[in-house]
Amino acid sequence: MSFSEFLAMGGYGFYVWTSYGLTLVVLLLNIIIPVVQRKQFFRQSLKQKRK
Amino acid sequence: MFLIPDIVVRFYHRMASPPHYYAFTQKIMPWLVVIFVLLTAAGLYGGLYLAPADYQQGDSYRIIYIHVPSAWMSLFIYMVMAITGAIGLVWRIKLAEVISISSAPIGASFTFIALVTGSLWGKPMWGTWWVWDARLTSELILLFLYLGVIGLYGAIDDKKIASKSVAILAIVGVVNIPIIHYSVEWWNTLHQGPTVTKMDKPSIHVSMLIPLLLMALSFKFYYLIALIQRSRVELLNRERHSQWVKTMLSEQQQ
Numbered sequence: 680m681s682f683s684e685f686l687a688m689g690g691y692g693f694y695v696w697t698s699y700g701l702t703l704v705v706l707l708l709n710i711i712i713p714v715v716q717r718k719q720f721f722r723q724s725l726k727q728k729r730k
Numbered sequence: 731m732f733l734i735p736d737i738v739v740r741f742y743h744r745m746a747s748p749p750h751y752y753a754f755t756q757k758i759m760p761w762l763v764v765i766f767v768l769l770t771a772a773g774l775y776g777g778l779y780l781a782p783a784d785y786q787q788g789d790s791y792r793i794i795y796i797h798v799p800s801a802w803m804s805l806f807i808y809m810v811m812a813i814t815g816a817i818g819l820v821w822r823i824k825l826a827e828v829i830s831i832s833s834a835p836i837g838a839s840f841t842f843i844a845l846v847t848g849s850l851w852g853k854p855m856w857g858t859w860w861v862w863d864a865r866l867t868s869e870l871i872l873l874f875l876y877l878g879v880i881g882l883y884g885a886i887d888d889k890k891i892a893s894k895s896v897a898i899l900a901i902v903g904v905v906n907i908p909i910i911h912y913s914v915e916w917w918n919t920l921h922q923g924p925t926v927t928k929m930d931k932p933s934i935h936v937s938m939l940i941p942l943l944l945m946a947l948s949f950k951f952y953y954l955i956a957l958i959q960r961s962r963v964e965l966l967n968r969e970r971h972s973q974w975v976k977t978m979l980s981e982q983q984q
Contacts, residue, residue, distance in 0.1 A: 685779070689789035694854050698793045698847040702800070705839050706952060713959035720966050724979050 746825050748965050749974035755958045762955050769948035776941030784938075793851040794938075799946040801844040803953060804872060805907055807837035811879070812904050815897030825961075827893040828968065830900065831883050832960035836953055838876035845869060856920050864913035865921040868906055875903040889968055 688695045745751055777795035784791040811833040818827035848866070849859045860866065879896050886892035914923050934942070969975050 688792065689783055691788060691790035691792075691854055694790055694850045695792050698796060698850045701846055702796045702843050705843055706956075709836055709839055709956045710959060713956075713963045716963045717959075717966065720963065720970075721979070721982060724970065724975075725982065728979065 746823055748825060748969050748972070751825055752962055752965060752974075755962060759955070759958060762951055762958075766948055766951040766955060769944055769951060773941050773944035773948050776944060777938075781938045781941055782935075787855055790851060790854050793847050795941055795945045797844060797847040797851060798942060799949040800840045800847065801869070802946055803949050804837060804841040804844050804869070805910060806950075807833050807840060807953060808872065808875070808900075808903070808907060811837060812897075812900040815893075815900045818893055819897040819901075824968070825965075827889075827897075828961050828964045829957065831879070831893065831896060832957055832964050834876055834879045834883070834896075835960065836956045838873060838880065840949070840953075841869065841873040841876060845873065852920070861920050863919040863921060864917040865910065865919055868910040868913050871906055872903075872910060875899070875906065878903075 686692055686696070745754065773795065778792055781792075783789045811830050814826045814833070815830040817823060818830055845866070848869075852861075853859050879900055882899060883889075883892045883896045886895060913919070914921050966975060
């Protein structure tokens, strides 16, 4: 099986890869958001402390 | 307490204490990530490459490897959210409340993924993006329940009261869970019946079943990782005036 055949998914490439791509984005967001929030928490708390 | 070994009781008490939970989850995180990556790699390789195309649905069926695990997770996480919510309500364990509310966005995400990938699978196979049948509608209601929990929690400033309200909403919503599960048996629908959880013999070939189970397990580990990330932030915010957070902050400053 060639790589382009693999990407084509027997003609269903659009549906399959959109599904996988969207899943990847949503799952990544769920990891990134809390990491950003934690950094924010530390930044704000340290700022308040210095006042 | 006679029936529970001492070590289990001690582990439980340690885990229910926020600073221990915070430190312990940090320690196990790398291991969880390694297991998750291995399971996902194996599951995707098996599902997208090794498994043959379906004799009726061609390659479109490969959406199953994210659609079905996501749908399972949407139900599983809801049960975790409702049960930890109930534990928080009855015994007022702060960590249970934190686990409960931190589960909501992850559960909503999996519900969203299950609905959208189902739609993307339905279009080429059923010829339509959406039908108002029992399975799809009850899963959509699940998404609204999750969003209701998130919205309600955010709308109440006192997080103790917010946790109680959210727990009650989550517990009432449990009635939807068996409806989703049995909807394909109780009502006639376009959605196919269960292929894996049938009691006698799963009607799915083993070369397709193994990657599916690997992905289901991989999503469980993803949930653990995402839950830990969210719950640690939630814990920090709730405990920001407590001694252990202050100590940690002063250590960070140096």
